[in-house]
Amino acid sequence: MSPTPQKTFFWQPLLALWLREMLRFVRQRNRVVGAFATPVVFWIFIGSGVGTSFNPGFGPEGASYLQYFFPGTLVMIVLFTAIFSTISVIEDRREGFLQGVLVAPVSPLALAGGKILGGATLAVGQALLFLALAPLAGFKFGLLSFAVILIVLCLLGVALTALGLLIAWPMDSTMGFHAIMNLFLLPLWFLSGALFPVEGASPWIRWIVQINPLYYGLCLMRVALNPGGDYYRVLPDPRWCFVVTVVFAAVLSAGCAWLIQRRRQA
Amino acid sequence: MEGKAILSVQDAGFSYPGRTALESIRFEVGSGETFALLGPNGSGKTTLFRILATLLPVQKGHIRIGECCLVNDPAGVRSQIGVVFQAPSLDKKLKVIENLRYQGMLYGLSGRELADRVSRALERLRISDRAQDPVERLSGGLQRRVEIAKSLLHKPRLLILDEPSTGLDPRARRELWETLAELNRSEGMTLLVTTHLMEEADLCGRVMILDRGRIVALDTPGALRRNVSSEVITLRGDDLEGLNAEIRTKLSLTGQVRAGTLRVETRPGAEDRLIRQDLQRILETFGSRVHSVTLSRATLEDVFMKMTGRSFESGEGAE
Numbered sequence: 001m002s003p004t005p006q007k008t009f010f011w012q013p014l015l016a017l018w019l020r021e022m023l024r025f026v027r028q029r030n031r032v033v034g035a036f037a038t039p040v041v042f043w044i045f046i047g048s049g050v051g052t053s054f055n056p057g058f059g060p061e062g063a064s065y066l067q068y069f070f071p072g073t074l075v076m077i078v079l080f081t082a083i084f085s086t087i088s089v090i091e092d093r094r095e096g097f098l099q100g101v102l103v104a105p106v107s108p109l110a111l112a113g114g115k116i117l118g119g120a121t122l123a124v125g126q127a128l129l130f131l132a133l134a135p136l137a138g139f140k141f142g143l144l145s146f147a148v149i150l151i152v153l154c155l156l157g158v159a160l161t162a163l164g165l166l167i168a169w170p171m172d173s174t175m176g177f178h179a180i181m182n183l184f185l186l187p188l189w190f191l192s193g194a195l196f197p198v199e200g201a202s203p204w205i206r207w208i209v210q211i212n213p214l215y216y217g218l219c220l221m222r223v224a225l226n227p228g229g230d231y232y233r234v235l236p237d238p239r240w241c242f243v244v245t246v247v248f249a250a251v252l253s254a255g256c257a258w259l260i261q262r263r264r265q266a
Numbered sequence: 267m268e269g270k271a272i273l274s275v276q277d278a279g280f281s282y283p284g285r286t287a288l289e290s291i292r293f294e295v296g297s298g299e300t301f302a303l304l305g306p307n308g309s310g311k312t313t314l315f316r317i318l319a320t321l322l323p324v325q326k327g328h329i330r331i332g333e334c335c336l337v338n339d340p341a342g343v344r345s346q347i348g349v350v351f352q353a354p355s356l357d358k359k360l361k362v363i364e365n366l367r368y369q370g371m372l373y374g375l376s377g378r379e380l381a382d383r384v385s386r387a388l389e390r391l392r393i394s395d396r397a398q399d400p401v402e403r404l405s406g407g408l409q410r411r412v413e414i415a416k417s418l419l420h421k422p423r424l425l426i427l428d429e430p431s432t433g434l435d436p437r438a439r440r441e442l443w444e445t446l447a448e449l450n451r452s453e454g455m456t457l458l459v460t461t462h463l464m465e466e467a468d469l470c471g472r473v474m475i476l477d478r479g480r481i482v483a484l485d486t487p488g489a490l491r492r493n494v495s496s497e498v499i500t501l502r503g504d505d506l507e508g509l510n511a512e513i514r515t516k517l518s519l520t521g522q523v524r525a526g527t528l529r530v531e532t533r534p535g536a537e538d539r540l541i542r543q544d545l546q547r548i549l550e551t552f553g554s555r556v557h558s559v560t561l562s563r564a565t566l567e568d569v570f571m572k573m574t575g576r577s578f579e580s581g582e583g584a585e
Binding site: 007008009012013015016017019020023024027028094095096097098099100101102103104105106 | 319320321341342344345347349351353354355356357359360364365367368369371372373374375376400416420
């Protein structure tokens, strides 16, 4: 018997899943505390604590740690939002709304896409709120820089939400997710050049940072935040950074669609 | 079976690593039927529900729903079934109407058609006045109705419900079954319900009893009961095992001890006069050892015990 052509829906389910993420966020305002307020508090305390005693060895003369730590905080906001919006998948899939999605004729691409775009939108929205504080931290940049930062935030939002979804989808309990968050996701951020410049680090740390795709997105934002700075001297070529960030987002998104297709019936 | 088969299961089997959950089961459900899958925990009914809902693959055999084959065309099957889960698939942070709207969108509905179907589903389940309420503010019974409304939006041909009355109080449970009966009566909706509650299975047109992954009985509730006996004598007292043995020897009646009671079957098809005679003989012979006696109609539980030799509660294994 030849297989009957399958009829699945894409755009409407994608829109439904995205809208649902937005509405849920609006109705659960405490999520802002975890994903936005916590990184901001870290930025203020760690940034002010280290102050000007920190010298990255590049960038504007007299730059403070508040400035160095700023793009890292942007990435932290994106990472935390991605974690919060994907950890819910674990229970939602077995005892919640996602059960209904799995038994509907929804394309796996729409399922992955709706969830990833929803998480990425929230992540970028909150990161932009923080970006509004950039002038207070002493940054001066134009529209082009803003466009670069926005594009990088979108790519990192997609990549990190997809990464969260890849981890959460096969899991049975949120306990496992917390373990991976502590052992993998947070180190991914620590070792991206967010907290300290890679140039002065031990060779093995430098090696890890250089294979960390987050490092390249972070470098792009560092350059965009400080137009005219001497970053080209030490940071990788921005074109290369852009390619790595695009590939990072694309590979993880495709991985999600593949995993959902493969493990829909499990 | 009433109408043309809407669900056909042929030699379906399923195994988890190291354990067989379903063994070559075979049955059909006709269009417009109400069909119960009854079984204790570990009987395989949840596995069967998950296969029919397309959440588990068909490992062995063939399953057709409507014109679609579950193996080759799961997407086709998905558009023909409505699924009501034991743990509600509602987003409690969203309003009732939002839950319904997003559900409709999953089936490609939009615009006017989506709005019309949502408002019709709300009316059908008598929840129009709660459309703007967040789901988390509704009672368990109302949430169940929203869940059913959601599952009907795409006009499924078969509604599959997994233990739909779990967590409901007796009143909400009664209302749920009235709603289901109404759906079946007025719109000819085919219902397949998994349950471990005898009284719920009794409300269905046909009952399939599963035990350890096998079908042990499949018929109308009345016919299943007739196979056992029309009436059962339930005794409470001391040393029920000993009493059971003596009743078997002296009166040639079979019984089973379960949950502090001895249930003695009367002779199948016996007239009232003979049943009363049995009752009288039990009381005369063993009266001093019996604390109380009840004469009642046989239940599906008695059918299960007769077929499997075990009580319904002693089902083991996780599903």
